[in-house]
Amino acid sequence: MLGYLIRRLFYAVLAVWAVSIISFFIINLPPGDYVTSYIAQLAIQGNIIGAEEAESLREYYGLDQPSYVQYLKWMNQIRQGNLGFSFEFGLPVNDVIGERLVLTMILAAATIVFIWIVAIPIGILSAVRQYSIWDHTFTFFGFVGLAVPDFMLALIMMYFSFVLFDFSVGGLFSPEYVTASWSLGRGFDLAQHMIIPIIILGTAGTASLIRITRANLLDELRKPYVATARAKGLSEWRLILKYPVRMALNPAISMTAYILPFLVSGSIVVSVVLGLPTVGPILLKALVAQDMFLAGGIILLIGWMTVVGTFLSDLLLVWADPRVKFEGR
Amino acid sequence: MQSPEPETVVTDEDTGTRPLLSVEDLQTYFFTDEGTIKAVDGASFDVYSGRTLGIVGESGCGKSITAKSILQIIDNPGRIVGGQVKLSSNGDASKNLLEMEPNGEEIRSIRGGEISMIFQEPMTSFSPIHTFGNQIIEAIRLHSPLDKEEAHGLAVDWLRRVGIPSPEQRMSEYPYQFSGGQRQRAMIAMALCTEPRILIADEPTTALDVTTQAQILDILQTLQKQNDMSIIFITHDLGVIAEVADVVAVMYLGKVVEIGPVESIFSSPKHPYTKALLSSMPTIDAAPRERMPSITGAIPHPQNRPSGCSFHPRCPSYMSDICGLREPDLVSIGTDQQASCFLYGRN
Numbered sequence: 001m002l003g004y005l006i007r008r009l010f011y012a013v014l015a016v017w018a019v020s021i022i023s024f025f026i027i028n029l030p031p032g033d034y035v036t037s038y039i040a041q042l043a044i045q046g047n048i049i050g051a052e053e054a055e056s057l058r059e060y061y062g063l064d065q066p067s068y069v070q071y072l073k074w075m076n077q078i079r080q081g082n083l084g085f086s087f088e089f090g091l092p093v094n095d096v097i098g099e100r101l102v103l104t105m106i107l108a109a110a111t112i113v114f115i116w117i118v119a120i121p122i123g124i125l126s127a128v129r130q131y132s133i134w135d136h137t138f139t140f141f142g143f144v145g146l147a148v149p150d151f152m153l154a155l156i157m158m159y160f161s162f163v164l165f166d167f168s169v170g171g172l173f174s175p176e177y178v179t180a181s182w183s184l185g186r187g188f189d190l191a192q193h194m195i196i197p198i199i200i201l202g203t204a205g206t207a208s209l210i211r212i213t214r215a216n217l218l219d220e221l222r223k224p225y226v227a228t229a230r231a232k233g234l235s236e237w238r239l240i241l242k243y244p245v246r247m248a249l250n251p252a253i254s255m256t257a258y259i260l261p262f263l264v265s266g267s268i269v270v271s272v273v274l275g276l277p278t279v280g281p282i283l284l285k286a287l288v289a290q291d292m293f294l295a296g297g298i299i300l301l302i303g304w305m306t307v308v309g310t311f312l313s314d315l316l317l318v319w320a321d322p323r324v325k326f327e328g329r
Numbered sequence: 330m331q332s333p334e335p336e337t338v339v340t341d342e343d344t345g346t347r348p349l350l351s352v353e354d355l356q357t358y359f360f361t362d363e364g365t366i367k368a369v370d371g372a373s374f375d376v377y378s379g380r381t382l383g384i385v386g387e388s389g390c391g392k393s394i395t396a397k398s399i400l401q402i403i404d405n406p407g408r409i410v411g412g413q414v415k416l417s418s419n420g421d422a423s424k425n426l427l428e429m430e431p432n433g434e435e436i437r438s439i440r441g442g443e444i445s446m447i448f449q450e451p452m453t454s455f456s457p458i459h460t461f462g463n464q465i466i467e468a469i470r471l472h473s474p475l476d477k478e479e480a481h482g483l484a485v486d487w488l489r490r491v492g493i494p495s496p497e498q499r500m501s502e503y504p505y506q507f508s509g510g511q512r513q514r515a516m517i518a519m520a521l522c523t524e525p526r527i528l529i530a531d532e533p534t535t536a537l538d539v540t541t542q543a544q545i546l547d548i549l550q551t552l553q554k555q556n557d558m559s560i561i562f563i564t565h566d567l568g569v570i571a572e573v574a575d576v577v578a579v580m581y582l583g584k585v586v587e588i589g590p591v592e593s594i595f596s597s598p599k600h601p602y603t604k605a606l607l608s609s610m611p612t613i614d615a616a617p618r619e620r621m622p623s624i625t626g627a628i629p630h631p632q633n634r635p636s637g638c639s640f641h642p643r644c645p646s647y648m649s650d651i652c653g654l655r656e657p658d659l660v661s662i663g664t665d666q667q668a669s670c671f672l673y674g675r676n
């Protein structure tokens with residue numbers, strides 16, 4: 001058991017390290033660098049920069065060194081908790097990401113909770129009452145939820161919340177709280193503003209978790225141990241919740257870890273549309289501008305959180321299914 | 330639910346008592362998209378106190394569905410569409426289990442209480458993620474007022490009775506930590522710890538090796554004597570039937586086609602299907618365990634059951650003027666043997 005956890009932890013550390021290398025080199029993959037795109041940007045504004053000036057800029061940013069040296073320097077900074085410097089913003093990456101990362105995580109965590117709370121009961125109901133009117137209704141909405149693109153949903157919801165409730169969706173805070181420091185009022189304001197983004201971001205995940213739960217539970221309901229429990233005289237709901245539902249939750253637990261990166265990358269377009277101050281739009285900007293430490297920093301953090309999430313869901317699985325301990329030795 | 334009406338007491342010549350459980354004309358159909366499957370279509374038999382009824386038949390003839398119908402634990406899309414399952418209670422009254430509300434409290438007190446069931450697959454018949462102790466204590470507490478600790482003690486006791494070593498420790502283990510034979514012993518303990526009057530054993534030894542199989546049968550027979558319990562023993566294996574059964578019911582396509590005392594069935598089978606089954610049984614000790622050797626022709630799919638006597642396309646004694654046209658009823662042949670075949674009368 002302990003050995004299993006230590007091994008998982010070792011893999012997790014290995015994975016974070018791999019993520020750092022891959023993110024760094026992938027960002028360096030496109031031809032050119034930040035200076036190239038900076039020059040191009042200036043050229044659009046009519047300012048032409050000479051080759052010499054470009055070279056001195058490269059030197060200034062350390063871009064003239066071989067990429068492995070750049071990587072090692074970057075790693076060395078990260079060891080001290082410094083993600084590097086953002087060319088585009090002219091600020092340390094830490095300052096650029098700062099609160100946005102916290103908000104992204106809060107939003108992601110809330111979305112995952114939303115997905116679970118909505119999808120699991122519906123999945124259970126759909127399986128236990130297979131082919132009932134409920135099952136058909138939820139199946140229909142599930143497919144709609146999967147098929148409608150997030151940004152479209154965002155636009156539709158913005159429209160209706162404005163027209164019907166006179167509530168302007170956009171951002172995660174009311175104007176008076178945007179720059180305020182944390183307080184109860186600010187937290188409450190955030191919660192209010194998160195409702196619509198959560199629904200939009202969570203719809204696809206909810207739809208697919210309903211399908212997963214339903215399919216798994218239908219499988220489990222046919223297993224002999226269910227017949228055994230029935231033959232004991234247990235009442236139907238008690239036995240369903242105690243046995244097959246517990247079994248059907250395992251895939252849902254593993255799925256949760258993978259929702260996180262999906263939420264962050266999937267939220268870029270939605271965040272742009274809704275004007276959410278999350279890391280998604282910044283990542284997009286950084287990639288376009290080849291602002292490599294900013295992009296690398298964001299990808300690294302997301303990768304790191306995914307690894308942590310996976311590790312946590314592994315722990316959760318060990319708790320939920322004792323066989324994992326046994327087989328995972 | 331139903332008014333318990335006193336009934337005319339049917340006596341069995343052999344025991345002089347009325348049956349404990351009486352299944353009459355049971356019909357269980359599966360309503361699938363492809364059509365209706367008549368898994369059980371008019372099965373009838375009686376079970377007497379302290380005796381063992383063996384049910385044999387080829388794979389798919391409806392043995393398991395018959396057993397599950399008694400407890401009303403049929404999976405969707407199956408439904409019991411007709412018949413009666415009468416359980417005699419103390420005194421003269423008897424209750425028709427099929428009239429009870431499905432999943433209601435009354436039938437649930439019978440499930441695992443008065444009638445317990447054990448299944449073929451010891452591997453998958455326990456929840457893999459709950460300890461064995463959790464599952465057996467649950468069974469005990471559903472049918473008794475014992476508290477957790479008392480139930481724990483009783484469970485340990487029963488594990489010891491079925492021959493599981495260091496039972497105290499095994500209570501906190503998971504089913505995957507048990508071997509196949511131990512799991513089936515544990516299953517027996519869980520079924521019997523509520524002291525049921527009837528045990529339904531659905532191929533309890535089919536998945537086990539010969540030695541383990543013999544031990545399990547031994548345990549069942551010992552506990553049956555100690556508790557004066559009836560057993561419905563379902564199997565493919567005529568060798569096992571010969572060993573454990575007092576009365577044998579032979580099933581074919583959802584019907585009991587022959588029923589009688591075990592000696593009569595083996596020494597003078599009446600139905601051509603029973604004869605065919607017996608002649609396909611190996612004579613040496615090597616009993617078939619997995620699947621029964623097949624008889625000429627394939628078993629028809631239960632969805633397109635042949636008209637008339639459903640065995641007629643495979644029957645060596647087929648009579649063209651009647652067998653394909655009319656369905657034979659069970660008729661008495663001799664004192665206590667019954668078979669449904671036109672060879673023994675055309676009424």
Ligand SMILES: Nc1ncnc2c1ncn2[C@@H]1O[C@H](COP(=O)(O)OP(=O)(O)OP(=O)(O)O)[C@@H](O)[C@H]1O
Pocket residue numbers: 359361366367368386387388389390391392393394395404405406407565631
């Ligand atoms: N869930 C189901 N849906 C549809 N048909 C079913 C279902 N369960 C059983 N049946 C049908 O009922 C018939 C009887 O099945 P049953 O399990 O009682 O056979 P059996 O005699 O126990 O066979 P075996 O010896 O293989 O266990 C089978 O032909 C099968 O096709």
Ligand SMILES: [Mg+2]
Pocket residue numbers: 392393394531
């Ligand atoms: Mg069966």
